[in-house]
Amino acid sequence: MSQTRQSPDTDRAADPVAEAGRRRTFAVISHPDAGKSTLTEALALHARVISEAGAVHGKAGRRGVVSDWLAMERARGISITSAALQFSYRDHVINLLDTPGHADFSEDTYRVLSAVDCAVMLVDAAKGLEAQTLKLFDVCRHRGIPVITFVNKWDRPGREALELCDELRERIGLRPMPLTWPVGVAGQFRGVLDRTTGEFVGFERTAGGATLAPENRMSASEAAERVGAEWRDTVEEAELLSASDGDLDVDAFLRGEATPVLFGSAVQNFGVRHLLDLLLDHAPSPGPREDVHGRPRGLDAPFSAFVFKVQTGMDPAHRDRVAFARVCSGEFERGMVATHAATGRSFATKYAQQVFGQQRETVERAYPGDVIGLVNASALGVGDTLHSGKPPVHFPGMPQFAPEHFAVARAVDPGRSKQFRRGIEQLFQEGVVQVLHSEHRGDGAPVLAAVGPMQFDVVTQRMESEFRSPVSLERLPYSVVRIVADPQQRPMLHTHNSEVLDRPDGTALAVFVDRISLRSLLRLRPELRLDHVVADAE
Ligand code: G4P
Numbered sequence: 001m002s003q004t005r006q007s008p009d010t011d012r013a014a015d016p017v018a019e020a021g022r023r024r025t026f027a028v029i030s031h032p033d034a035g036k037s038t039l040t041e042a043l044a045l046h047a048r049v050i051s052e053a054g055a056v057h058g059k060a061g062r063r064g065v066v067s068d069w070l071a072m073e074r075a076r077g078i079s080i081t082s083a084a085l086q087f088s089y090r091d092h093v094i095n096l097l098d099t100p101g102h103a104d105f106s107e108d109t110y111r112v113l114s115a116v117d118c119a120v121m122l123v124d125a126a127k128g129l130e131a132q133t134l135k136l137f138d139v140c141r142h143r144g145i146p147v148i149t150f151v152n153k154w155d156r157p158g159r160e161a162l163e164l165c166d167e168l169r170e171r172i173g174l175r176p177m178p179l180t181w182p183v184g185v186a187g188q189f190r191g192v193l194d195r196t197t198g199e200f201v202g203f204e205r206t207a208g209g210a211t212l213a214p215e216n217r218m219s220a221s222e223a224a225e226r227v228g229a230e231w232r233d234t235v236e237e238a239e240l241l242s243a244s245d246g247d248l249d250v251d252a253f254l255r256g257e258a259t260p261v262l263f264g265s266a267v268q269n270f271g272v273r274h275l276l277d278l279l280l281d282h283a284p285s286p287g288p289r290e291d292v293h294g295r296p297r298g299l300d301a302p303f304s305a306f307v308f309k310v311q312t313g314m315d316p317a318h319r320d321r322v323a324f325a326r327v328c329s330g331e332f333e334r335g336m337v338a339t340h341a342a343t344g345r346s347f348a349t350k351y352a353q354q355v356f357g358q359q360r361e362t363v364e365r366a367y368p369g370d371v372i373g374l375v376n377a378s379a380l381g382v383g384d385t386l387h388s389g390k391p392p393v394h395f396p397g398m399p400q401f402a403p404e405h406f407a408v409a410r411a412v413d414p415g416r417s418k419q420f421r422r423g424i425e426q427l428f429q430e431g432v433v434q435v436l437h438s439e440h441r442g443d444g445a446p447v448l449a450a451v452g453p454m455q456f457d458v459v460t461q462r463m464e465s466e467f468r469s470p471v472s473l474e475r476l477p478y479s480v481v482r483i484v485a486d487p488q489q490r491p492m493l494h495t496h497n498s499e500v501l502d503r504p505d506g507t508a509l510a511v512f513v514d515r516i517s518l519r520s521l522l523r524l525r526p527e528l529r530l531d532h533v534v535a536d537a538e
Pocket residue numbers: 030031032033034035036037038039059062101152153154155156264265266267268
């Protein structure tokens with residue numbers, strides 16, 4: 001599905017600095033089932049999807065456009081691809097980058113966070129902070145990405161608001177700054193106190209949340225009369241919040257120390273408008289990005305972008321390869337010729353698209369914060385920089401994340417070892433999987449390492465269908481990884497519960513069966529110097 005975008009926003013060239021100021025680029029981080037797809041649909045309903053294409057995707061069997069980019073995706077009814085949905089709201093342009101929501105999430109999910117300026121942490125009111133949310137939050141913290149918290153599903157029974165706020169403070173050290181405070185407990189929800197205006201915003205159930213409910217606001221005195229005791233309780237609690245450092249401090253939010261918190265219900269469209277307003281009013285717009293030397297590239301410098309994701313096989317009719325790049329400076333104009341920083345070669349951008357779900361449309365212009373999909377970009381790998389004009393620029397490569405799954409890969413047919421090596425090399429370059437080598441394993445077979453096991457399924461499928469070299473994967477029992485700080489200590493790390501594997505960049509990784517085996521080895525050999533795999537190479 002393809003069309004040319006006819007948006008007034010992109011018909012004429014504009015000032016990149018002003019355009020960047022109008023943009024907010026964010027992702028939703030959550031555990032599966034917290035309501036990410038529902039929230040995405042609700043956001044798009046409030047805003048004007050710029051393509052007017054209704055390009056929101058949902059899960060199989062649900063409303064929305066079901067992605068069918070890969071057969072595997074179709075079979076599992078999940079999305080394993082990430083792209084961006086662009087919409088406008090209050091004369092701003094919002095880029096919502098999609099993060100795969102399945103439990104078997106992969107490095108793609110993490111990499112998306114290198115392309116956003118802010119994250120919305122979606123928390124299920126009944127479950128609080130869950131495993132995948134915590135992992136994604138860690139990446140945000142590492143990268144210094146400010147986080148907004150949206151407590152979802154407040155329309156049904158859940159935990160207490162104060163308890164959820166304490167959890168933020170105690171488990172992840174993030175100071176909660178509720179902008180709204182619920183009136184009535186989860187499940188018997190009456191609405192919220194808007195702490196900025198002091199007004200009551202009443203909650204009305206809408207049919208499945210498919211329509212925009214009018215906002216039902218009333219003054220504090222009116223609420224005291226009409227809502228009664230529950231309103232008075234809320235006002236008292238809200239006063240306590242002010243006394244305990246719970247008022248909005250925008251600088252603390254931008255520094256990643258505190259999080260504005262909203263209570264709502266994505267399925268009922270409650271709190272969603274507030275979330276959009278918060279993004280516009282306080283989330284950061286794209287700023288200058290630092291190059292490999294730590295020099296910031298001004299927004300008004302000539303066009304530059306970095307690739308944060310490469311996806312192949314999105315169009316079953318063609319074996320295409322789309323590189324998703326975030327624009328960092330200047331103006332992107334379709335057809336412009338950019339330089340691929342890694343090789344110095346020219347790169348024609350005739351086929352630039354915006355992709356979300358199954359929808360594709362041609363992008364004519366894009367500005368800092370926007371995401372462009374470059375079609376047939378076989379030369380581009382994850383972490384690559386594109387730029388035009390002078391001076392040239394090279395942004396830092398993609399961060400390497402700590403893998404938790406390992407498997408030795410071997411060609412099923414030894415006669416196709418050349419295709420096998422080429423395929424593994426290409427999948428590594430695309431960032432589908434990490435490739436490690438072992439000095440100890442006799443046959444020199446590469447060890448594949450992944451954040452989520454689904455990355456291995458992609459390898460198996462593509463090696464067979466694309467490189468015609470079926471692979472066998474022998475899973476290794478490791479799940480914990482550390483960097484070997486002193487190469488002299490390598491021999492100590494080969495035990496029956498651990499071994500050392502090498503990254504192509506020369507970093508030695510010690511892998512352990514579990515944390516217990518790591519801890520017992522450290523007790524035995526306290527002189528071992530091991531570092532955490534920092535989730536950020538910059
Ligand atoms: P995900 O993308 O994060 O995995 O979550 P998704 O939006 O698919 O939502 C998971 C389930 O939670 C869905 O129910 C959805 O309707 C429900 N949900 C999302 N937001 C809210 C909310 O604010 N309140 C309530 N009560 N439920 C919410 P489902 O039964 O799995 O699917 P469906 O058949 O209802 O669509």
